[in-house]
Amino acid sequence: MNNHWRIPLVHLQREYAWLGDRLRTAIIRVLESGNFIQGCQLDQFEKEFSEYIGVNYCIGVNSGSDAIYISLRVIGVGPGDEVITVANSFIASADAIVRCGARPIFVDIEKDCYCIDSQKIEEHITPRTKAILPVHIHGKAADMEEINEVAEKYSLWVVEDACQSHGSDVNGRKTGSIGNLGCFSFYPTKNIGCYGDGGAITTNSPELSERCRMFRDYGRVGRYSHAVTGINSRLDEIQAAVLRVKLEYLDKWNERRRTISMRYREGFERTDLVLPIQESQRGHVFHNFVIRHKKRDVIKEKLSGEGIESAIHYPVPIHMQPSYQPYRNIRLRVSESVCNEILSLPMNPWLTDSEIDTVIDQVKLCLL
Numbered sequence: 001m002n003n004h005w006r007i008p009l010v011h012l013q014r015e016y017a018w019l020g021d022r023l024r025t026a027i028i029r030v031l032e033s034g035n036f037i038q039g040c041q042l043d044q045f046e047k048e049f050s051e052y053i054g055v056n057y058c059i060g061v062n063s064g065s066d067a068i069y070i071s072l073r074v075i076g077v078g079p080g081d082e083v084i085t086v087a088n089s090f091i092a093s094a095d096a097i098v099r100c101g102a103r104p105i106f107v108d109i110e111k112d113c114y115c116i117d118s119q120k121i122e123e124h125i126t127p128r129t130k131a132i133l134p135v136h137i138h139g140k141a142a143d144m145e146e147i148n149e150v151a152e153k154y155s156l157w158v159v160e161d162a163c164q165s166h167g168s169d170v171n172g173r174k175t176g177s178i179g180n181l182g183c184f185s186f187y188p189t190k191n192i193g194c195y196g197d198g199g200a201i202t203t204n205s206p207e208l209s210e211r212c213r214m215f216r217d218y219g220r221v222g223r224y225s226h227a228v229t230g231i232n233s234r235l236d237e238i239q240a241a242v243l244r245v246k247l248e249y250l251d252k253w254n255e256r257r258r259t260i261s262m263r264y265r266e267g268f269e270r271t272d273l274v275l276p277i278q279e280s281q282r283g284h285v286f287h288n289f290v291i292r293h294k295k296r297d298v299i300k301e302k303l304s305g306e307g308i309e310s311a312i313h314y315p316v317p318i319h320m321q322p323s324y325q326p327y328r329n330i331r332l333r334v335s336e337s338v339c340n341e342i343l344s345l346p347m348n349p350w351l352t353d354s355e356i357d358t359v360i361d362q363v364k365l366c367l368l
């Protein structure tokens, strides 16, 4: 994926070099067990991840996209419904709403945190609104207290897209445990990833948990007995085994990400770069380290020339994608304007201090 970069965004080879022995042992144990779907690795992982997030239930699924789709289906989102979300996310957030036959309603974002602007939610609520789908973008927790308050006032469901925020928190409560349902992706490049596709749903509701469990497994209630039309979306044993090993290190990895972010922050002091907001109430696990500057394209080009990978999360807001043609005319001032200035710098727990300093130096050269 990233072999030709001197300093890549993510560094899965270093992760593997560091953890390979334990991962190989875990995978081989699954191969020898002859059990590949819904066995004890999944049971154990669901138990461990629910404890980590601080909820009563976790349901492993095939991807973050499916986690969102299943969550919306089990709260009854369907044709005619509206779900409030943002346009500056990975497209999967909005696609899950469309897959339910419902309409995403895009709300603008905070200009300093890039999360949904909770002050603008209320004006978008209609009699058709069924749920709010906030995204904890880049690892920064959305304004969940305000969001839950609005949701309560209008009797809406809250489904958290926590696909970038494993371990982040709001006043000590982990993202994925604050709304009615939390959705996680274990795509390999996430803060905790498996070796393929994977995802999970977290909740404190026994009813919603049961419905998710049924829905991910063909609506099954008995071997050949199906209560609803569901889908096949399961987290397999090999992926669950990989995730169990990695979960032990998630806090440590997130801590390293925060340390790296501090180093970037100090390095960029006295520049006019806009840096990510870090405050204690709404946590940040730095899935991405996003800077903002008018000379973004110059910086990106310069880094690339030096063998340093960078990325734009995301270059085109969802409502301006060809697949969202009918939304083309809505205006989201902040979401649209930040697209031209944001840049994600290398961020992963395996970056060395000297690599970070190299990135800092090269960025600063562009600001002279």
Ligand SMILES: *Cc1c(COP(=O)(O)O)cnc(C)c1O
Pocket (backbone or CB within 6 Å): 062, 063, 064, 065, 066, 089, 090, 092, 093, 135, 161, 163, 164, 184, 185, 186, 187, 197, 198, 199
């Ligand atoms: C990665 C991601 C998803 C989708 O997860 P997949 O596992 O790739 O389906 C959804 N939302 C956000 C914010 C993501 O970053």
